[in-house]
Amino acid sequence: MDKNTTIFAVMSALAQEHKAINLAQGFPGFPCDPKLVDLVYTYMKAGHNQYSPLAGVLSLREVIVQKVFNVYGVNYSVTDEICVTAGATEAVYVAIQSFITAGDEVIILEPAFDIYAAAVEAAGGIPIFVKLVFPDFSIDWESVEDAINGKTKLLIINSPHNPTGAVISQSDIDVLENLVQKYHLHVLSDEVYEHIVFDGRTHYSVLRSDILRERSFVVFSLGKTLHVTGWRLGYCLAPKRLMDKFKYRHQYVTFCAATPLQLACATYLKDENTYLGLSTFFQQKRNYFLEEMRGTGFEPLRTKGTYFQLMSYKNLSEETDIELAKRLTIEKKVATIPISVFYHDATQHHVLRFCFAKESEELKNAATLLKS
Numbered sequence: 001m002d003k004n005t006t007i008f009a010v011m012s013a014l015a016q017e018h019k020a021i022n023l024a025q026g027f028p029g030f031p032c033d034p035k036l037v038d039l040v041y042t043y044m045k046a047g048h049n050q051y052s053p054l055a056g057v058l059s060l061r062e063v064i065v066q067k068v069f070n071v072y073g074v075n076y077s078v079t080d081e082i083c084v085t086a087g088a089t090e091a092v093y094v095a096i097q098s099f100i101t102a103g104d105e106v107i108i109l110e111p112a113f114d115i116y117a118a119a120v121e122a123a124g125g126i127p128i129f130v131k132l133v134f135p136d137f138s139i140d141w142e143s144v145e146d147a148i149n150g151k152t153k154l155l156i157i158n159s160p161h162n163p164t165g166a167v168i169s170q171s172d173i174d175v176l177e178n179l180v181q182k183y184h185l186h187v188l189s190d191e192v193y194e195h196i197v198f199d200g201r202t203h204y205s206v207l208r209s210d211i212l213r214e215r216s217f218v219v220f221s222l223g224k225t226l227h228v229t230g231w232r233l234g235y236c237l238a239p240k241r242l243m244d245k246f247k248y249r250h251q252y253v254t255f256c257a258a259t260p261l262q263l264a265c266a267t268y269l270k271d272e273n274t275y276l277g278l279s280t281f282f283q284q285k286r287n288y289f290l291e292e293m294r295g296t297g298f299e300p301l302r303t304k305g306t307y308f309q310l311m312s313y314k315n316l317s318e319e320t321d322i323e324l325a326k327r328l329t330i331e332k333k334v335a336t337i338p339i340s341v342f343y344h345d346a347t348q349h350h351v352l353r354f355c356f357a358k359e360s361e362e363l364k365n366a367a368t369l370l371k372s
């Protein structure tokens with residue numbers, strides 16, 4: 001595998017080459033609400049085609065701050081504590097560049113989304129990897145504490161978690177509060193799947209904690225929430241002293257996100273029904289997919305959030321997950337993501353990640369191909 005290309009691009013390209021069903025990359029296989037597209041067109045025709053303020057269009061910042069208050073009961077300043085970005089990817093990158101300097105250590109819990117370590121290294125920082133506990137991918141807080149030393153500056157957490165579908169609990173938040181205070185740490189909390197939690201669970205955002213809010217960059221994705229990952233829209237919330245540094249960096253990376261898209265989201269998000277039904281919507285998809293996958297020999301690991309389902313194939317094959325993912329794409333025409341690539345040392349659990357944010361027919365066809 002080409003080390004310079006992400007696994008998502010590699011598997012999507014392989015899926016295209018072999019005309020495979022792409023359950024690899026994490027994007028919805030169904031259209032967004034046409035109303036959202038109409039709104040973009042309306043704003044474009046009305047002439048909103050130039051740069052927005054660097055922190056983002058005011059109406060979008062206002063609607064997000066209101067949404068955060070409605071969902072989490074906390075107030076962020078529209079002027080000082082929010083910045084709209086070109087996807088959560090830019091928000092993660094900018095937060096890390098603005099806060100990490102050469103030699104700083106950053107704790108990353110593995111398996112981890114690949115952008116964290118890359119951004120830490122780009123800032124001259126040192127990623128320190130701590131493994132989540134297989135198979136439920138809970139956080140081993142003793143190992144986290146053991147990894148902390150005088151150089152540790154930041155801890156990155158991600159809940160609901162890609163690729164495992166694990167979510168943190170109130171007790172995780174309690175331990176995190178203690179560690180952050182004891183060792184004067186800061187947190188980067190990646191919450192792009194905030195609205196996708198299953199079986200009646202609550203999303204334990206760091207926003208709910210006064211202690212953590214004071215010391216956290218918290219990152220979200222409108223691409224994930226509104227099924228428009230290609231629009232590249234996200235945002236970061238942080239207290240002013242952190243947000244000032246963030247905005248300074250952001251202006252030299254993209255300056256601002258696309259103006260008509262921001263305006264469209266600002267109007268669309270006024271209706272909270274546009275995102276509050278997501279958990280139910282994706283839970284139905286998860287259940288449908290699990291039902292269809294019966295009889296394939298794959299064993300599901302529990303998914304508590306996100307639109308990813310891990311499947312163990314330990315009873316089916318001794319191949320590595322990369323070998324199997326490639327073979328399934330070529331021979332069975334179903335593309336998945338091997339989860340060893342989310343570990344710096346390629347830890348092998350014999351597990352693949354399936355994205356179930358797809359139309360039922362596509363999920364059914366994939367399962368049928370796997371059964372054959």
Ligand SMILES: Cc1ncc(COP(=O)(O)O)c(C=O)c1O
Pocket residue numbers: 026086087088089090113158161162190192220221222223224229232233234
């Ligand atoms: C955990 C996590 N964080 C961040 C991102 C990036 O989000 P965006 O598409 O808004 O850049 C993703 C995308 O898959 C993700 O899974």
